[in-house]
Amino acid sequence: MRKLLIGLWLLLPVAAWAYHEGPGQERMALDATDAKLTLARAAAAKGDWPGAILHFEAAAKEMPALDTPERVTMARQIRLSMAKAKLNASQLVDARRELKDLVKELGEDSAVAGDPARSALLDEAREAHANAQYYWTWLMRLEGAPRTEWEPEVEVARQTYRLLAEEADARGESKSAVSHMEDLEATVKLARLDLEELQGLPLPSQ
Incomplete structure (x- = not known):
């Protein structure tokens, strides 16, 4: 028994090293990720968008x-949060591109339909992308872009808001459905406004 205990004692450093090099490394990485996310969310809560972006x-x-599916979803959530922070930090070009890529990736993931968490993430990404398209259209119009250039952009936002409103209504989420319908109406109004009327309005908050 004494020899067995000594043998086990001698193996402890080996086991500790194996854990540190394997699961321990992943645990440390996840802990570090959580710590950075806590800082990012705190910065976002204060409206410190550049700081939030750095931490994300x-x-x-x-x-x-x-x-694992859980880590894939977590990584996508981080990307979405970072893109939203960029949208609030007026980094519209980057935010718009990243949201478009994320929506495409989620839309092509066959596992999304059967996973409520991933479906909710897709809806959130779609809404953020539609918001980016809306702001992008507003700026394009102010810069004098021709209708042939800005109209396809606002149409993307219009179709997305309509889809989100219909899906929310089908789920019985009346508050969300109303909110998306209001966004839809805003895109229609943006397309119909004369340039002089648009120039007289304040830029929408992001």
């Missing part, structure tokens, strides 16, 4: 291998 970027870099 750091969280994305700390993520361990995306070898």
Whole structure:
């Protein structure tokens, strides 16, 4: 028994090293990711969007291998949060591109339909992308872009808001449905406003 205990004692450093190099490394990476996310959310709550972006970027870099559905969803949520922060920080070009890529990726993921969490993430990404398209259209019009250039942009937002409103209504989420319908009406109004009327309005908050 004494020899067995000594043998087990001698193996402890080996086991600790194996854990540190395997599961321990992943645990440390997840802890670091959570710490960065806490900082990012705190910065966002204060309206410190540049700070939030930096912390979301750091969280994305700390993520361990995306070898489980939960980690894939977590990484996508970080990307969405970072894109939203960029939208609020007036980094519209980057936010719009990243949201478009994320919506496409989620839309092509066959697992989304059967997963409420992923479906909700897709809806959230669609809404954020539609918002980006709306602001983008507003700026294009102010810069004097021809209708042939800005109309396809606002049409993307219009179709997305309509889809979100219909899906929310089908789920019985009347408050969300009304909110999306209001966004839809805003896109229709944006397309119909004369340039002089548009120039007299304040830029919408992001």
